[in-house]
Amino acid sequence: MIVVRNARVLTPSGIEDASVVIEGDTVHSVGAEPEANGHQVIEAGGAWLGPGLVDLHVHLRDPGQTWKEDMRSGARAAAAGGFTALVAMPNTDPPVDDRTTATAAVERAAGIEDVEIVAAGALTRGRSGEALADFDGMFEAGVRIFSDDGDSVPTAGLLRRAMAYLRDLPGALIAEHAEDRSLAATGHLHEGEVASRLGIAGLPALAEELVVARDLLLAATTGTRLHIQHVSTSGSLDLIRRARAEGVEVTSEVTPHHLALEESAVEGLDTNFKMYPPLRGRDDRVALVEALRDGTIDVVATDHAPHTTAEKEVPFEEAPRGVIGLETAAAVVATNALGGDPRLFFERMSIAPAGIAGLSRHGRLVEKGSPANLVLFDPNLRWVPGGFASKSSNSPFAGIELTGRVLMTIREGKITYEGGSG
Amino acid sequence: MSGLITLHGWGRERLTEILDKAEGYVASAQSTAFSGATVTCAFFEASTRTRLSFERAAHRLGAYVMGFSPELSSVTKGESFKDTILTLTAIGTDVFILRHTLADAADLAAGWSGRPVINAGLGSREHPTQTLIDALTLRQEFGRLDGLRMAIVGDIRNSRVARGHLIALPTLGVELTLVGPTPFMPQDNPWGVRTSTNLDDELGDVDVVYLLRIQAERGSSADIPSSAGYARRYGMNEERLSMMKPTGVVMHPGPINRGVEIDDATADSERSLLVRQVANGVPVRMAVIAEALEGVR
Numbered sequence: 168m169i170v171v172r173n174a175r176v177l178t179p180s181g182i183e184d185a186s187v188v189i190e191g192d193t194v195h196s197v198g199a200e201p202e203a204n205g206h207q208v209i210e211a212g213g214a215w216l217g218p219g220l221v222d223l224h225v226h227l228r229d230p231g232q233t234w235k236e237d238m239r240s241g242a243r244a245a246a247a248g249g250f251t252a253l254v255a256m257p258n259t260d261p262p263v264d265d266r267t268t269a270t271a272a273v274e275r276a277a278g279i280e281d282v283e284i285v286a287a288g289a290l291t292r293g294r295s296g297e298a299l300a301d302f303d304g305m306f307e308a309g310v311r312i313f314s315d316d317g318d319s320v321p322t323a324g325l326l327r328r329a330m331a332y333l334r335d336l337p338g339a340l341i342a343e344h345a346e347d348r349s350l351a352a353t354g355h356l357h358e359g360e361v362a363s364r365l366g367i368a369g370l371p372a373l374a375e376e377l378v379v380a381r382d383l384l385l386a387a388t389t390g391t392r393l394h395i396q397h398v399s400t401s402g403s404l405d406l407i408r409r410a411r412a413e414g415v416e417v418t419s420e421v422t423p424h425h426l427a428l429e430e431s432a433v434e435g436l437d438t439n440f441k442m443y444p445p446l447r448g449r450d451d452r453v454a455l456v457e458a459l460r461d462g463t464i465d466v467v468a469t470d471h472a473p474h475t476t477a478e479k480e481v482p483f484e485e486a487p488r489g490v491i492g493l494e495t496a497a498a499v500v501a502t503n504a505l506g507g508d509p510r511l512f513f514e515r516m517s518i519a520p521a522g523i524a525g526l527s528r529h530g531r532l533v534e535k536g537s538p539a540n541l542v543l544f545d546p547n548l549r550w551v552p553g554g555f556a557s558k559s560s561n562s563p564f565a566g567i568e569l570t571g572r573v574l575m576t577i578r579e580g581k582i583t584y585e586g587g588s589g
Numbered sequence: 590m591s592g593l594i595t596l597h598g599w600g601r602e603r604l605t606e607i608l609d610k611a612e613g614y615v616a617s618a619q620s621t622a623f624s625g626a627t628v629t630c631a632f633f634e635a636s637t638r639t640r641l642s643f644e645r646a647a648h649r650l651g652a653y654v655m656g657f658s659p660e661l662s663s664v665t666k667g668e669s670f671k672d673t674i675l676t677l678t679a680i681g682t683d684v685f686i687l688r689h690t691l692a693d694a695a696d697l698a699a700g701w702s703g704r705p706v707i708n709a710g711l712g713s714r715e716h717p718t719q720t721l722i723d724a725l726t727l728r729q730e731f732g733r734l735d736g737l738r739m740a741i742v743g744d745i746r747n748s749r750v751a752r753g754h755l756i757a758l759p760t761l762g763v764e765l766t767l768v769g770p771t772p773f774m775p776q777d778n779p780w781g782v783r784t785s786t787n788l789d790d791e792l793g794d795v796d797v798v799y800l801l802r803i804q805a806e807r808g809s810s811a812d813i814p815s816s817a818g819y820a821r822r823y824g825m826n827e828e829r830l831s832m833m834k835p836t837g838v839v840m841h842p843g844p845i846n847r848g849v850e851i852d853d854a855t856a857d858s859e860r861s862l863l864v865r866q867v868a869n870g871v872p873v874r875m876a877v878i879a880e881a882l883e884g885v886r
């Protein structure tokens with residue numbers, strides 16, 4: 168038995184100061200102070216205890232690029248960041264795009280203990296944007312989330328066919344990376360002030376918004392569930408709001424870095440600030456924070472994208488895109504974006520993403536009988552990220568003091584991470 | 590570690606100091622002041638004029654010049670930029686003169702090598718010695734820079750020369766207007782300068798028309814339907830020259846495309862400062878190289 172004493176617990180009746188007893192893979196009780204005879208007792212000191220975090224957008228690089236990350240190291244990083252489940256994007260090498268690759272991903276994920284890994288599958292064969300991937304084979308292997316992340320499905324015709332087909336597979340979800348290639352192809356950072364100043368080709372907000380608009384119209388006509396990945400512009404938010412008002416079944420995510428950082432951070436051309444979509448202007452960032460609070464954006468997802476130091480230590484325009492995020496997300500979101508509101512924090516980082524991914528053992532309010540997938544998070548602890556559990560350290564927050572730290576992560580009753588003391 | 594990557598942050602005094610130093614080199618004789626020093630011209634992007642000008646400048650200071658061009662070297666075999674810089678550093682150089690297609694190449698090279706790096710043109714980011722050359726040329730022509738009005742005309746979005754001018758010339762009192770078709774304008778205007786799409790409207794007000802070529806190698810010829818149409822709207826010719834003040838001059842960083850942004854008569858007229866710009870390249874680069882070498886001694 169594990170006993171967590173004096174925590175602020177997210178229960179069905181709100182935040183309660185309570186002690187929580189975990190027995191096996193289940194929460195045994197909330198509230199009553201048990202006799203501490205031989206149990207493992209954790210003194211929470213008022214830290215938040217809630218459902219383990221769920222990340223809808225992670226690149227594990229496994230198989231194919233395991234020098235950057237693999238399932239095991241990615242799972243350790245996830246546990247260190249308070250996550251108990253994550254969705255692995257299918258842009259591995261080979262990509263997950265048929266029964267064989269999906270079965271392999273699902274089986275290998277089942278052997279990982281630190282975090283539940285949910286394999287997503289590609290929308291198009293080989294992620295080539297040319298023909299539909301093997302939806303039936305992947306669905307039978309257990310895949311429910313389909314995405315060509317890294318690229319948009321290039322044509323409306325192909326995406327419409329994908330939507331029409333996936334509409335019939337119960338629980339299937341299309342997740343789109345929105346980026347019009349003809350507008351974004353040569354860009355390396357947001358098309359705004361910094362790009363103009365440095366003379367580097369930019370990615371206009373329009374490149375994202377055109378695809379968001381297209382996808383929402385297609386989702387409206389096909390009736391397929393759509394999830395927009397890493398929304399980065401206020402224009403995209405307007406489109407999502409309008410579509411929702413018209414009844415389109417759409418959800419969306421935002422990354423911690425888009426909530427916390429702006430294009431000005433790219434001025435020094437540090438490649439750990441290079442990612443797609445790029446960091447946008449102040450108005451966009453403020454709009455994203457607002458949208459996360461008001462629910463226009465449902466979830467925070469990290470888009471954890473590991474690259475080694477050698478790969479990133481090249482000129483900005485040649486650097487690979489992406490930054491890691493699993494180990495810093497909770498702090499960046501809880502204190503920066505959500506202003507220390509535990510209810511909203513668990514809603515956006517656990518409950519809502521678990522719901523979108525259909526993970527019944529995650530994102531549950533803490534009560535007697537709920538699954539023991541939990542995180543203990545101290546919203547006041549200051550720390551400086553570094554020495555990452557990930558194989559890569561390409562974090563824009565490395566070396567910057569953050570407030571809020573994961574103290575412990577528990578997956579199915581087992582402690583997968585314990586630390587955070589300094 | 591000095592060197593010159595950007596003029597960003599340079600105040601009027603600092604800029605004037607280097608212009609004065611360059612002026613002092615204009616009529617100077619061959620020197621041995623820096624004999625024993627080695628300067629490496631690492632040009633990862635094609636250039637003849639800028640490179641020759643830098644080499645001549647280094648020679649006149651008495652420095653030894655090592656040349657490097659990627660097409661003749663193992664960069665074509667996939668040796669990375671970093672390895673190339675480390676190799677050239679190990680061979681032995683006091684200062685790098687670097688041209689590259691990428692905006693942050695000089696900052697990276699300086700970090701890797703621990704040597705001062707002089708920016709000889711970085712992507713579309715900045716070409717600071719060209720900016721100093723043009724400032725010196727204008728100061729010689731008008732006897733001052735304060736209050737001069739310059740129209741920069743052409744493919745500004747892709748121009749490192751224009752960006753250098755936008756950084757430094759306003760500090761020296763030059764008032765800039767950007768002129769060209771919208772697709773040639775930067776997407777954003779963080780400098781807060783005037784812009785115009787009509788050259789003829791601007792000609793009567795300016796002291797200098799600064800022409801830029803269309804940077805076909807950066808894909809900008811796809812931004813306009815034809816260079817003939819561009820020439821009719823923005824090409825400098827005798828008729829447009831006559832619309833300027835009698836003291837007005839025409840400048841161009843070269844290489845020029847005769848018949849597109851400038852016609853023969855204008856390029857060769859006495860109102861054209863093109864030849865003087867090229868000539869001033871050597872003393873300006875002497876001043877910049879001398880500062881960098883003084884920094885490592």
Ligand SMILES: [Zn+2]
Pocket residue numbers: 316317318344396397443444470
């Ligand atoms: Zn993406």
